Amino acid sequence: MERKSGWEIWNENKIKDSFEYCEKYKEFLSKNKTVRKFVNSCVEIAENIGFKNINEFKKLKKGDKFYKVNKGKEVIFGVLGNKKLIEGCRFIVAHVDCPRIDLKTTPLYEDENIALFKTYYYGGIKKYQWLTIPLALHGVVFMKDGSFKEIEIGEKEDDPVFTITDLLPHLAKEQIKRTIEDGFPGENLNVFVGTIPDKSKDKEKIKSNILKILKEFYGIEEEDFISSELELVPAGKSKDSGIDKSLILSYGHDDRVCSYTSFTAFIDSLNSENNNFCILVDQEEIGSRGSTSAGSSFFEYFIEEVLEKSDYSVSDIKKTFQNSKAISGDVNTLLDPNFKEAYDPRNSAKIGCGVVLTKITGGRGKGGSTEPTGEYVAYMRKIFDKNNVLWQPGEIGKLELGGGGTVATYFARYNIDTIDCGTGVLSMHAPFELVSKADVYSTYEAYKAFYREE
Numbered sequence: 001m002e003r004k005s006g007w008e009i010w011n012e013n014k015i016k017d018s019f020e021y022c023e024k025y026k027e028f029l030s031k032n033k034t035v036r037k038f039v040n041s042c043v044e045i046a047e048n049i050g051f052k053n054i055n056e057f058k059k060l061k062k063g064d065k066f067y068k069v070n071k072g073k074e075v076i077f078g079v080l081g082n083k084k085l086i087e088g089c090r091f092i093v094a095h096v097d098c099p100r101i102d103l104k105t106t107p108l109y110e111d112e113n114i115a116l117f118k119t120y121y122y123g124g125i126k127k128y129q130w131l132t133i134p135l136a137l138h139g140v141v142f143m144k145d146g147s148f149k150e151i152e153i154g155e156k157e158d159d160p161v162f163t164i165t166d167l168l169p170h171l172a173k174e175q176i177k178r179t180i181e182d183g184f185p186g187e188n189l190n191v192f193v194g195t196i197p198d199k200s201k202d203k204e205k206i207k208s209n210i211l212k213i214l215k216e217f218y219g220i221e222e223e224d225f226i227s228s229e230l231e232l233v234p235a236g237k238s239k240d241s242g243i244d245k246s247l248i249l250s251y252g253h254d255d256r257v258c259s260y261t262s263f264t265a266f267i268d269s270l271n272s273e274n275n276n277f278c279i280l281v282d283q284e285e286i287g288s289r290g291s292t293s294a295g296s297s298f299f300e301y302f303i304e305e306v307l308e309k310s311d312y313s314v315s316d317i318k319k320t321f322q323n324s325k326a327i328s329g330d331v332n333t334l335l336d337p338n339f340k341e342a343y344d345p346r347n348s349a350k351i352g353c354g355v356v357l358t359k360i361t362g363g364r365g366k367g368g369s370t371e372p373t374g375e376y377v378a379y380m381r382k383i384f385d386k387n388n389v390l391w392q393p394g395e396i397g398k399l400e401l402g403g404g405g406t407v408a409t410y411f412a413r414y415n416i417d418t419i420d421c422g423t424g425v426l427s428m429h430a431p432f433e434l435v436s437k438a439d440v441y442s443t444y445e446a447y448k449a450f451y452r453e454e
Helices: 012-031 035-048 205-218 222-227 253-267 298-308 314-322 337-342 374-386 437-452
Strands: 065-070 074-079 090-095 100-111 114-122 135-142 148-153 191-194 228-234 239-241 247-250 276-281 325-329 355-358 391-393 417-422 433-436
Touching: 012 035, 012 247, 012 253, 012 437, 035 065, 035 074, 035 253, 035 276, 065 298, 074 253, 074 298, 090 253, 090 437, 100 205, 100 222, 114 205, 114 228, 135 222, 191 205, 222 228, 247 437, 253 276, 253 325, 253 417, 253 433, 253 437, 298 314, 325 437, 355 374, 355 437, 374 417, 374 437, 417 437, 433 437
Parallel strands: 090 276, 090 325, 325 417, 355 391
Antiparallel strands: 065 074, 074 276, 100 114, 100 228, 114 191, 135 148, 135 228, 239 247, 247 433, 355 417
């Protein structure tokens, strides 16, 4: 299948639209580097255009716009169209969590006159990529009295930043002989926090001074770390990349590019005849096992509530799901000219050639893949072509090299037709990932076409 770049076939107006859309995307991405911030910002936008918490509705009717937040880290938005719910719904689900560095439960310690944070890495990363770069600390600390304190250090111009050190090449003779996995142990991802001592203390003077600063400016005691959600992410804003500014270099494209495009497509399709839902979930990068993930029962309970408030029975949920259609909005990889040996060029997506429709995820013998039916793949092709969406098929690398999971399985299990469809990304899971503005805008147009198709 021939793939043509959007820059080659789009007219000047379309190119201008894509650039303008991506300016808003960059701004949103820069401001919302945690799951909670992303969810809260989406809720704020929705409320400003008339969305209400579903708890405020005794009954739901055509045109009602509603949402529900799950524990601050997952949200579902819905709007009812003309069609009966049992005739089916349109779901797009994307995950808002991204690879990052989290603080351990008891993170702060002192070693060799340096205060450091112990950390966990979150999601599948190449650990060495997170060394020596500027990091910002984001998150929330929850207190025993029920209050909480938001933390953001490293994003303002005059803020300090954090970093993890690496061994200088002069002393790395033994390190470079090891595998990447063994050469960069996870327990060594310790973050430098400070070096000034509290002279009034007899021991752990550096740590004591850091605790004093945290108490003074943030009201945090050492024991409060245990009920915190603090994470280190690359500091700085999303930036244009390339002399022609056709690319975006940023933290968090996986999978906030699909979260943002699905949410904006949903908001821009409120007059659709369909019953549309936008679902933003957490914890995909660590297996979707938590209460705010796609693997929880929150989605099912939410649809049951929608049915009950629309004068249906909970037992109608089976028929509703059977007649529904879903997109698992997740990123895919792109053919990288620096690493061609990892790809099958005939079946790999290419940068700038549009949103990627992924029939097979998983790896080796299609292990772990949901594999949608041929009928549903044809249906998606029809929608995209009908609406002049720039799209391409893709897969995750060579047969016995690639593979990966998405949230598709958690919706396919309800007998909902589900397919993976999202933006192509280079340097996936790195601190800074690369996407094409043409692919971001094509993803938005694909999702909008899906929501609006009768």
